[in-house]
Amino acid sequence: EAGVAQSPRYKIIEKRQSVAFWCNPISGHATLYWYQQILGQGPKLLIQFQNNGVVDDSQLPKDRFSAERLKGVDSTLKIQPAKLEDSAVYLCASSPEGLAGNNEQFFGPGTRLTVL
Amino acid sequence: GQNIDQPTEMTATEGAIVQINCTYQTSGFNGLFWYQQHAGEAPTFLSYNVLDGLEEKGRFSSFLSRSKGYSYLLLKELQMKDSASYLCAVEGDGNNRKLIWGLGTSLAVNP
Numbered sequence: 001e002a003g004v005a006q007s008p009r010y011k012i013i014e015k016r017q018s019v020a021f022w023c024n025p026i027s028g029h030a031t032l033y034w035y036q037q038i039l040g041q042g043p044k045l046l047i048q049f050q051n052n053g054v055v056d057d058s059q060l061p062k063d064r065f066s067a068e069r070l071k072g073v074d075s076t077l078k079i080q081p082a083k084l085e086d087s088a089v090y091l092c093a094s095s096p097e098g099l100a101g102n103n104e105q106f107f108g109p110g111t112r113l114t115v116l
Numbered sequence: 117g118q119n120i121d122q123p124t125e126m127t128a129t130e131g132a133i134v135q136i137n138c139t140y141q142t143s144g145f146n147g148l149f150w151y152q153q154h155a156g157e158a159p160t161f162l163s164y165n166v167l168d169g170l171e172e173k174g175r176f177s178s179f180l181s182r183s184k185g186y187s188y189l190l191l192k193e194l195q196m197k198d199s200a201s202y203l204c205a206v207e208g209d210g211n212n213r214k215l216i217w218g219l220g221t222s223l224a225v226n227p
Contacts (some may be wrong), residue, residue, distance in 0.1 A: 040220075041219050041220070042203050042205075042217035044217070045214065057212075081225060091159075103207070104161045104164065107158035110158050
């Protein structure tokens with residue numbers, strides 16, 4: 001079974017530029033998560049999709065961040081314009097549509113963003 | 117508010133046993149997860165507890181006390197490769213299966 005795929009793995013941009021990240025979850029997983037992880041901290045949930053609908057985006061800085069999952073499979077996360085404090089690893093995770101029990105999240109390798 | 121506390125750093129010796137504690141205060145509880153994250157890599161699932169008691173899986177065990185809002189991850193026969201960050205995460209109430217994450221405990225295993 002293929003895991004969660006993300007691209008690019010690394011990205012360096014200057015502040016005020018735009019950047020986009022792509023994620024392909026595990027086949028059949030209904031739920032997709034985008035996290036921001038700053039060095040030395042735990043993951044911070046940015047947005048959670050259930051199929052192609054948004055379940056939670058309460059911590060997404062909507063003035064500069066946007067995400068979509070149009071067909072309920074792949075997802076893109078965009079930052080426009082980027083700020084220095086956006087330097088972090090952006091993790092994508094997916095999980096099966098379980099209503100109870102162990103709903104383990106499977107993580108992709110992440111995209112390390114550096115904003116100069 | 118919702119809060120998860122775990123020690124920032126721990127050090128242990130190869131072959132020893134180490135216990136990483138996690139306390140939580142959340143609105144509701146639907147389960148507690150432990151993830152392992154090596155430097156520069158993504159988190160990987162270690163364990164899931166929803167009922168009180170100990171879950172054992174090889175060298176790793178996880179304990180939960182819901183009444184105390186407390187969990188620990190026990191690592192036995194430590195190996196150098198166990199040097200990593202260990203993340204405690206709680207699934208709160210609501211039906212969206214959202215996890216509340218701790219900041220992680222960085223474990224260094226020394227020879």
